[in-house]
Amino acid sequence: MEKKQGSYYGKGPAAASSSMELEEAGLGSSEQQQLVDDDGRPRRRGTVWTASAHIITAVIGSGVLSLAWAIAQLGWAAGPAIMLLFAGVVYYTSTLLAECYRSGNGASSGNGKRNYTYMDAVRSTLPGGKVKLCGAIQYANLVGVAIGYTIAASISMRAIGKADCFHRVKEQGHGGDEACRRGSSNPYMMAFGALQVLFSQIPDFGRIWWLSIVAAVMSFTYSTIGLALGIAQTVANGGIRGSLTGIRVGDGVTSAQKVWRSLQAFGNIAFAYSYSIILIEIQDTVAAPAGSTEAKEMKKATGISVATTTLFYTLCGCAGYAAFGDAAPDNLLTGFGFYEPFWLLDLANAAIAVHLVGAYQVFCQPLFAFVEAWAAANYSSSSFVSGEISLGVGLFRFKVSVFRLAWRTAFVCATTVVAMLLPFFGDVVGLLGAVAFWPLTVYFPVEMYIVQRGVRKGSARWVCLQLLSAACLVVSVAAAAGSIADVAGELKDGYRPFSG
Template sequence: MLDFRAVKRSNCFHKHGHEDKCYISNNPFMIIFACIQIVLSQIPNFHKLSWLSIVAAVMSFAYSSIGLGLSIAKVAGGSNNHVRTSLTGVEVGVDVTASEKVWRMFQAIGDIAFAYAFSNVLIEIQDTLKSSPPENRVMKRASLIGIVTTTLFYVMCGLLGYAAFGNDAPGNFLTGFGFYEPFWLIDFANVCIAIHLIGAYQVFVQPIFGFVENTSKSKWPESKFINTEHSLNVPVLGSLEVNLFRVVWRTTYVIITAVVAMMFPFFNDFLGLIGSLSFWPLTVYFPIEMYIKQSKMQRFSFTWVWLKILSWVCLIVSIISAAGSIQGLAQDLKKYQPFKAQQ
């Protein structure tokens, strides 16, 4: 994982100086991450992940607050006098070419889209709620609070990060080493990021696991390999239900994703591409169409028209961000060497 690797690089910079290259392979940390996910993936029911979600949320708040605090300290300390800032961001002809700036803007749109592409887990979360108070009321309130809170943090990180680093701001001011000191605080923040990603991986992958397993059970109801649960006594944990198909399928999935991540370590571009591909259909189109259908909304009414406009605008945004992410991946592949340590 980039974050475990960032901890090791932080200690390297502290020991050898900020000018040292500190090349460290990400592959061993990806293997450790995959091993952790293989174990966590055997949790059979989504509702049993509530504790993991809480831990991930706390970690997210912790590292975001640390990043904001360090940015404020850098700006307030007056050490940012040399920072170049401008109303339109990086300068064409100085930092980037005109075409590079356009493509980077498209990629940034994809990153933003990915940050809000959470709709695929909403139904799974709603299934874990009690019937009183009504689920729809709880979900509306939770979604509003979640969106407002994350948007506030995103905006603050963007504004304060740019104020601290200007046009030379790294893609991630923690793992990208916008800050070097205090190194122990940077280490702690990166550990928080790692723990958050461990939990986030499970939250997003559990619906995929559930879909494949439920589909398989309905398609092959007579298969003992797919449907039989075996009781296994584990010290401390007690009796656990183990399904061989679940073990094989989930372990295989985690291994494949880990190998792909080690082969193609293009984190931001992949995030942008995934976000652009999933944002419009899952976060915009289907929810809008379901709402129109459920409410029996009249065609060409005011609400119907602006919902359709919103959907089409978001489709354009998704197409633009996908193009930017594909272009970024193409540029990365030109200098790509599989399984090679990245700086």
């Protein structure tokens, strides 16, 4: 098994190709050593700040826009408290996971064997079928995130046209805004998919740092606009809306709906914090300075990112609930609680779309790398897998892997088609967060940490870690049930495929 792992992620195709490139460049052995790590892979250039940009890009996604709706289901008492609780749990389990980046002798001092992916970390620590279970959950969730982000991006792009339409109707001084509400998100999904086909040809995680920085800036842009609009609306209302317990039963909301929606709110909040599934892959881009380790640097990045996102989440979620109360939409900037100023809404929704272009890549690059490493290990003699074609425009020439071009394009097309079939933004967000939260954010990090650090079974620390895992399992199951109930309700209400 170790041999196979080496062919996937160690001194296999990636390391070999990097060495060949260095030799072709005419570099001597000493110069080559300065450009590669101790395992023969290209030397890492990432820092705490680039890792923070990757995390913020992954975390402050479309999930932030559903937090006002989530707080509306839970109320002023439980909503912010649960958000802070999730932040604490995610930060703590992320620090446990960061400790599992290296394994074996010297792991704690930063000298153990590197684990390049989440699955590698599980394989090095936990026995048996847990590796396959982890991989199935992780990569299925990454596919789900790609679908969810395609839906969210199309809603934001469509919202730009809607906001402009509502503004024109208002300027003309007569009704007829029903025409503004009609239209399909499908053309926007196809446009987003076409753009992802292009960006998906970026070879690996380490080369999308610039896209993550752009996406992180965009996430702060639309989050700030959502916060400002919420505050302005609250001032215009003359006071804060909402209640301690959230949406009240009655006025079209049954007791069962109250329960299911409250559970779905847990899933939405979990999704808003989901990045553990790519934490190891992000950590593998970080170069630890002298006297430090990758784990220490990743803990710094995690602290910066979780603190920053929690501040934005709390402000945006609370501002949206204060502005709209029980009527808070499931997407603050596209649910049309806000109609004006239309140009600011256009800017915010454009920022969301740009951000999701980068977020899609941050989440999908680990999946791309896994499939391509597997293909290289099992079909190394195939010209389809190892072959390259030369493309260029004018004087600009570059090479593209045939397999990468074919498989990544097929993946983007498949996720786009599924997104067109299931345009339920809020429900998809809640379900994704619920399904992945416990196994990938809590269970595997806790179990790996217990094994790696030799936490004695039955000790106080072991009991506390198991209680944390059990409590989060209950939350995940309940949140998944709430989201599934809402999806079932959507399907009953005359849903037609490709009509979104």
